[in-house]
Amino acid sequence: MTSAVNAADLAPRTYAWEIRASGLKVRVGRKRMAVDGLDLSLGTGVHGLLGPNGAGKTTLIRTLATVLRPTEGSLELFGEPVRGSGELRALRRRIGYLPQEFGYYKRFTVREFVEYMAWLKEVPKADVPAAVQRAVERVGLADRADERMKALSGGMVRRVGIAQAIVNDPSVLLLDEPTVGLDPAQRLRFRELLQDVGQDTCVVVSTHLVEDVAAACTDVVLVTEGRLVFQGTPDDLAAAGGPEHVGDSPLERGYSALLQGTGQGKGSW
Amino acid sequence: MTVEHASERIIEGYARGGAGLPIDEMWAVEAHLEACRECRDRLSAAVRDSVPEVVALVETVWTDLEPQVAIAAVMPHRRRRTARLSKWLTPAMVPWLAMVVAVTLAALLLDLVDAGSRQASLVLLCAPVLPVLGVAASWSRGLDPAYELTASVPRAGLPLVLRRTASVLAAVVPALLVGGWATGVMVAQWLVPCLAFTVATLALGGAVGVTRAALWLAAVWAAVIVAPTVATSRTAAALETGGLPVWGLILALAIGVVIARRGAYSELGAHR
Numbered sequence: 001m002t003s004a005v006n007a008a009d010l011a012p013r014t015y016a017w018e019i020r021a022s023g024l025k026v027r028v029g030r031k032r033m034a035v036d037g038l039d040l041s042l043g044t045g046v047h048g049l050l051g052p053n054g055a056g057k058t059t060l061i062r063t064l065a066t067v068l069r070p071t072e073g074s075l076e077l078f079g080e081p082v083r084g085s086g087e088l089r090a091l092r093r094r095i096g097y098l099p100q101e102f103g104y105y106k107r108f109t110v111r112e113f114v115e116y117m118a119w120l121k122e123v124p125k126a127d128v129p130a131a132v133q134r135a136v137e138r139v140g141l142a143d144r145a146d147e148r149m150k151a152l153s154g155g156m157v158r159r160v161g162i163a164q165a166i167v168n169d170p171s172v173l174l175l176d177e178p179t180v181g182l183d184p185a186q187r188l189r190f191r192e193l194l195q196d197v198g199q200d201t202c203v204v205v206s207t208h209l210v211e212d213v214a215a216a217c218t219d220v221v222l223v224t225e226g227r228l229v230f231q232g233t234p235d236d237l238a239a240a241g242g243p244e245h246v247g248d249s250p251l252e253r254g255y256s257a258l259l260q261g262t263g264q265g266k267g268s269w
Numbered sequence: 270m271t272v273e274h275a276s277e278r279i280i281e282g283y284a285r286g287g288a289g290l291p292i293d294e295m296w297a298v299e300a301h302l303e304a305c306r307e308c309r310d311r312l313s314a315a316v317r318d319s320v321p322e323v324v325a326l327v328e329t330v331w332t333d334l335e336p337q338v339a340i341a342a343v344m345p346h347r348r349r350r351t352a353r354l355s356k357w358l359t360p361a362m363v364p365w366l367a368m369v370v371a372v373t374l375a376a377l378l379l380d381l382v383d384a385g386s387r388q389a390s391l392v393l394l395c396a397p398v399l400p401v402l403g404v405a406a407s408w409s410r411g412l413d414p415a416y417e418l419t420a421s422v423p424r425a426g427l428p429l430v431l432r433r434t435a436s437v438l439a440a441v442v443p444a445l446l447v448g449g450w451a452t453g454v455m456v457a458q459w460l461v462p463c464l465a466f467t468v469a470t471l472a473l474g475g476a477v478g479v480t481r482a483a484l485w486l487a488a489v490w491a492a493v494i495v496a497p498t499v500a501t502s503r504t505a506a507a508l509e510t511g512g513l514p515v516w517g518l519i520l521a522l523a524i525g526v527v528i529a530r531r532g533a534y535s536e537l538g539a540h541r
Contacts, residue, residue, distance in 0.1 A: 065421045067537045088535060092423035099421070103414030105360045116355050120422040120429075164418070 015079025017041040018172050018202035019064060023073035025226075026056075026063050034059035036226030037073070046198035048217035048234075049206040050255065056226040057206040058100055061176045064204065065097040077172065093122055096170030100177050100206075102161040106150035110141055110160050113149060117164040135167040138193060154181040162190070166197065173203045179212055191216035210251045213237075222258055230258050275301055275308050284315040284323070357436040361413045365406035366440045369399045373441065377448040392448035393508055394495055396459035397466040398487050399445070403437035404470050405483030417537065426535035427527070430471060438467065461513055465520040466490070472526035475533035 019042040026035040034056040051057050062068045063075065066088055075082045077091050104113055114132045123131050136145045139159040149157065158181050165173060179187050194216040197203055204221075207213065213220055213234055220237045222230040230237065234251060241253030245260070275283075275298050282290040283298050290298075302308055316323050358366070376391040406412050408430075419425055445463065449456055466486060473482035494508065 062537065067417065067420045067535075069536060088532075089423045089426070092421065092425075095421070097418070097421045099417040101417065103416065103418065105415065107360055108355075112355075117418065117422070119356060120419065120424045122423045 015076075017043050017076075018078060019204070020076040020079075021073065024060075024063070024070055024075055025072040026059050026068055027071040028059055028068075033071070034226055035063065038223070038226065038228050040221065040228055040231070042202055042204065042219075042221075044198070044200060044202050045218040046194050046203045046205065046216055047219045047221055048213035049204055049221050049223060050208065050210065050213060051223040051229075052259065053208070055224045057223060058176055059226075060223065061097075061174050061204065061206055062099075064172070065095060065099075065174050066092060089122075093168060094171045096165035096168060096173040098161045098165040098175045098178055102157065104149050104157065104160065107148060109146050109148050110136060110152070110163075111145045113160060114164050114167055118167045121168040123168050131167050131169070135163040138166065139163045140189065155183055155186050158182055159186070159190075162193070171201055173197060173201050175203070175205045177206055177208075179207060179209060187212070188215075210249065210255055214249075214251050222255070224259060272305065274305065275311075280308065280311050280315050281319070284312055284320050357432055359407060359413050359415070359419075359433070361409075362403065362407045362433070362437070365412070366403055366437065369403050369437075369441055370444045373399060373444040373448055377451060380448070380452045390452050390454050392445065392452055393454050393459050394498060396445050396449075397462040398490050400434075400437050400441045400463060400467045401470045401483045401486055403441060404434050404467055405480045407433040407437065408474065408479035410480070420535065420537050427531040430534045434467060434471065438464075457513060458508065461516040461520065462508065465516045465523065468520055468523035468527060472523040472530070475527065475530040478538060 019040065021038055021040045024035055024038040024040070025033055028034040036056070038056075038060065049057050049060070059068065063070055064077070066077075066082055070082070078094065080087060080091065082088070082091065105116075108116065111132060114135055115128060118128045118131055133142070133145075136142055139162050141156060141159055141163065144152065144156065149160065152160070158178065162175070162178060165175065179190060182190055191212070194203060194205065198216075198218065205212070205217065217234060220230065220232060220234055221228065222237070230240070237254040237258070238250035239254065241247065241250060241255070241257040243253070245253040245257040247253035247256050279290065279294055279298050282288075283295070283302075287295045298308075302312060372395060373392065376395045380391050408416070410416050413419070419429075442460070442463075445459060446456070448454075449459055470479060470483050470486055473486065474480075476482075477485075498508075
């Protein structure tokens with residue numbers, strides 16, 4: 001048996017923010033700056049990343065997952081600047097990532113797929129079976145663990161996606177639209193899982209469902225046209241809107257109020 | 270290495286709930302127990318002999334757990350091979366590799382059927398581009414559904430690229446060896462261009478995406494080597510033994526580029 005507490009667990013953190021970006025710019029394609037001068041500091045907790053379609057949420061999350069390289073500005077993860085491939089390897093071991101288009105191998109069983117991802121994430125070989133079992137149990141798929149992925153429903157596939165993201169016990173968990181395809185009951189369970197993980201992890205959830213943010217997030221980050229518009233608690237977001245703004249809930253009114261100020265949200269769609 | 274073990278007194282005290290132990294001894298023995306199997310065994314023996322209430326508690330827990338343990342699914346032992354295989358190639362690559370091997374065999378058949386009427390060997394003509402197709406399949410966005418996940422993991426990067434390339438070569442080279450042996454083409458004559466093309470695909474792929482690089486190189490091959498050979502029906506100069514040093518040079522250059530740009534393979538760009 002390994003020791004329950006090791007030196008790495010007891011070592012003091014040497015950084016103030018898990019994620020820290022200043023003046024971050026990321027170019028997508030030849031011309032478009034999808035992220036355009038973003039300043040952001042995120043610590044432990046659940047951060048809801050909100051914004052209209054095309055606001056640069058996916059690009060931002062990809063950059064945080066280190067698969068896209070920042071064009072300009074600086075990005076620090078765990079207090080270390082992101083650059084070069086040597087350091088990326090150590091950083092990536094502490095990141096969990098669920099892309100928007102979660103691709104998987106249909107012939108793999110749930111367990112095989114999560115095991116494969118654990119191997120890709122360099123989880124120590126001896127810990128893999130336990131880590132896989134824990135991740136699969138956390139997303140409530142323990143009874144389907146040995147079924148092939150092609151036999152699963154869309155919501156279950158999504159949950160496998162979340163399981164592979166948490167299999168390496170990440171310190172930064174990046175989820176791009178994780179609630180798409182989940183039914184209302186699953187969504188409630190998912191919010192509980194988020195709150196649970198968010199106790200000691202920096203979770204970034206991109207979504208355009210304002211109610212997800214209200215229920216599960218400790219912090220809201222509102223982005224439009226690649227820039228940060230607002231960062232604060234869900235209550236602050238609700239307080240930003242008044243009765244004259246569009247929306248069915250205080251949060252939605254706050255959301256449209258803040259977007260109006262930037263010239264967004266009023267357009268054709 | 271000699272390890273100091275907890276004394277009988279401390280183990281006994283800990284088994285009784287630690288009431289008689291100073292707090293620092295308590296912490297020390299807990300930390301020691303986590304790491305020391307021998308002392309854990311002594312502790313369990315001490316509990317069994319002298320602390321009936323703990324024994325009773327453990328038994329209650331077991332009676333509650335046993336029905337759950339009985340119905341829990343046991344992890345199946347079969348399919349370990351799949352797990353080991355997936356470290357070398359993605360499931361998406363398997364049909365492509367099968368196709369590549371089939372093409373080799375078809376070329377070999379054609380070679381053998383009308384060996385007399387043609388000067389240029391089809392196997393020799395196909396050899397360099399075949400593995401390129403397999404390498405492209407292992408990094409293609411359209412063929413590998415998990416490409417974005419793969420790009421984001423710590424293991425992504427040059428080692429994984431080389432692993433997949435090696436598995437492509439492991440499938441293709443034996444097929445080509447059989448072909449070369451049957452048609453009497455010298456091994457170096459096709460193996461060196463074959464490796465040069467494969468590594469050049471990776472080198473170019475770091476900049477423009479592996480799939481795109483593979484398509485470009487295959488097109489260049491078709492235009493520069495295959496078309497003239499078919500038109501004049503004699504082996505192009507590049508494939509004669511005299512061309513070997515040039516192919517060797519290309520191979521060395523490409524290896525250099527791959528090593529210099531190894532960081533590029535851990536980003537999304539390499540998957541275009």
